[in-house]
Amino acid sequence: MTQVVQDVKLLPSNASARPAAVNDNVRQGTAVKTGDQSRSELTFKDKTITRLGEKTIFSVGGGARTIDLGSGQFLLYVPKKAGGANVKMGPVTAAITGTTVLGNVDPSGVTTFIVLEGSACIFLDSVGQSLFVGPGQKLTFDPMTNRLEDPVDVDLNQVLTSPLIKDFRRLPSAPLIEQTIQNQRLSHGQTNGNDALTRAVQVAGASSVATATPDQFLRAVSSLFARSNARELCANVGMAVRARPDLAPQIVVAALTVSSLSPRTELRDVKDFKQPVGREINCDEVNCIIQAAIAAHPSAAKEIVDAAIAAAPLLRDCITPIPCQPANAFIQPRIITNLIPPVNSPEQPPSGR
Numbered sequence: 001m002t003q004v005v006q007d008v009k010l011l012p013s014n015a016s017a018r019p020a021a022v023n024d025n026v027r028q029g030t031a032v033k034t035g036d037q038s039r040s041e042l043t044f045k046d047k048t049i050t051r052l053g054e055k056t057i058f059s060v061g062g063g064a065r066t067i068d069l070g071s072g073q074f075l076l077y078v079p080k081k082a083g084g085a086n087v088k089m090g091p092v093t094a095a096i097t098g099t100t101v102l103g104n105v106d107p108s109g110v111t112t113f114i115v116l117e118g119s120a121c122i123f124l125d126s127v128g129q130s131l132f133v134g135p136g137q138k139l140t141f142d143p144m145t146n147r148l149e150d151p152v153d154v155d156l157n158q159v160l161t162s163p164l165i166k167d168f169r170r171l172p173s174a175p176l177i178e179q180t181i182q183n184q185r186l187s188h189g190q191t192n193g194n195d196a197l198t199r200a201v202q203v204a205g206a207s208s209v210a211t212a213t214p215d216q217f218l219r220a221v222s223s224l225f226a227r228s229n230a231r232e233l234c235a236n237v238g239m240a241v242r243a244r245p246d247l248a249p250q251i252v253v254a255a256l257t258v259s260s261l262s263p264r265t266e267l268r269d270v271k272d273f274k275q276p277v278g279r280e281i282n283c284d285e286v287n288c289i290i291q292a293a294i295a296a297h298p299s300a301a302k303e304i305v306d307a308a309i310a311a312a313p314l315l316r317d318c319i320t321p322i323p324c325q326p327a328n329a330f331i332q333p334r335i336i337t338n339l340i341p342p343v344n345s346p347e348q349p350p351s352g353r
Contacts, residue, residue: 001020001021001022001023001024001026001040001041001042002022002023002041002042002043002049003022003039003040003041003051003168004020004021004022004040005038005039005040005167006035006036006037006038006039007034007035007036007038008020008032008033008034008035008038008039008040008052009032009033009034009035010024010026010030010031010032011030011031011032011033011059012027012029012030013029013030013031017033020032020040026042026060027060028060029059029060030059030060031057031058031059031070032052032056032057032058032059033056033057033058034052034053034054034055034056034072035054035055036054036055037054038054039051039052039053039054039163039164039167039168040052041168046079046082046083047079047082047172048076048077048078048079048082048085049075049076049077049171049172050067050074050075050076050077051074051075051076051164051168052072052073052074052164053072053073053074053104053162053163053164054072054073055071055072056069056070056071056072056073056074057069057070057071057072058070058072058074066085066086066087066088067085067086067087067088068087068088069087069088069089069103069105070105071105071106071107072104072105073102073103073104073105073162073164074087074102074103074104074164075100075101075102075103075162075164075165076096076099076100076101076103077099077100077171077172077173078096078097078098078099078100079098079172079173080098080283080284080287081098081283081317082098083097084096084097085097087101087103089103089105089111089113089141090105090109090111090143091124091125091126091141091143092111092113092122092123092124092141092148093122093123093125094113094120094121094122094123095120095121095122095123096118096120097118098118098287099115099117099118099119099120100115100116100117100118100171100173100176100177101113101114101115101116101118101120102114102116102159102162102164108143109142109143110140110141110142110143111140111141112138112139112140112141113133113138113139113140113141114137114138114139114154114159115133115134115135115136115137115138116135116136116156116159116173116177116180117135117173117176117177117179117180117291118135118173118176118287118291119132119133119134119135119291119294119301120132120133121133122139122141122148124141124146124147124148126146127146127147129147129148131148131150131151132151132298132301132302133151134151134291134294134295134298134301135180135183135291135294135295136153136154136156136180136181136183136184136295137151137152137153137154137298138151138152138153138154139151151298153184155184156177156180156181156184157181160177176287176288176291179231179234179288179291179292180291180295182235183234183235183238183291183292183295183296184295194239196224197209197220197221197224197236197239197240197243200220200221200223200224201216201217201220203220203223204216204217204219204220204223206220209243209244212244214247214250217240217244217247218247218250218251218254221236221240221251221254221255222254222258224236224240225237225254225255225258226258228258230285230288233255233258233285233288233289234288234289234291234292235292236255237251237252237255237289237292237293237296238292238293238295238296239296241292241293241296241297242296242297245296245297245300248293248296248297248300248303248304249300249303249304249306249307249308250307251293252289252290252293252304252307252308252311253307253308253311253312255289255293256286256289256308256311256312256315257311257312282318283315283317283318286308286312286315286318286319287318287319289308290304290305290308290319305319
């Protein structure tokens, strides 16, 4: 326990409940319960942070990286390269890797899940449903409909007013959250690009962003990316994907290889990628590029990640595959046939006679 505010109790599986205190160890099988206007924070050995809001019941599951939210609100920060974590919220399970998320389980059973940065896969195993939730998106589960609703964009500036953020120390992932907010801000405009992109497209030989061929557009964005610093690059990737969502995977590949491309280089496919020589792209830059593209075009998340991995295999350790669907998809039900033997009609003689 790294922070305790007012009424917080530990509920060991084999002992009586007792008040929690800073520096208490919370072991597997132990639950944490917060009272009215109470909060707590737990920090794990790998620097994973879990924060609990008021009236929350939380436990560390039997699995090494499984936590269970019985009710209430939580924030979970999992550092990059720290391994994955599973969060069980009633019938809903969230699979998280290198992500910051907020979750809430209402007494009615309605569950909401917000990704502040990174991404997550949400599973509803009872009906075989899984959904991808990207940065700046919220997903809702309503037990009355027994389905996961499609993710929707959420105003992260409003989310940041949550006591689980503003009443605690600054999160290590705060710069990534701020980048997500910047990407959101850009997503509400510049759907046709900005003046710099328009000029670059015209230099490439097209009259406009919309009419540019794939080769012209990719030459233009490569030129723009080459003149961008790391922060500008992420914003420009998001802008380019919003302007031409049909080219989202190729735009990401162009951004990853910007230092080895000249304005006249054509990048027709991800197979044209060549790892820059003499310059290493760090994982933060890689994830910033990928997350900016996904925020601009969430339904292409899997294609974006797959293209990045195929194009830059040396960066594979930086890139998290997308193991779930970007839109509602159900496993096809298995239909069992021939449970009832056929009955011969009296008007028709049995076959074979």
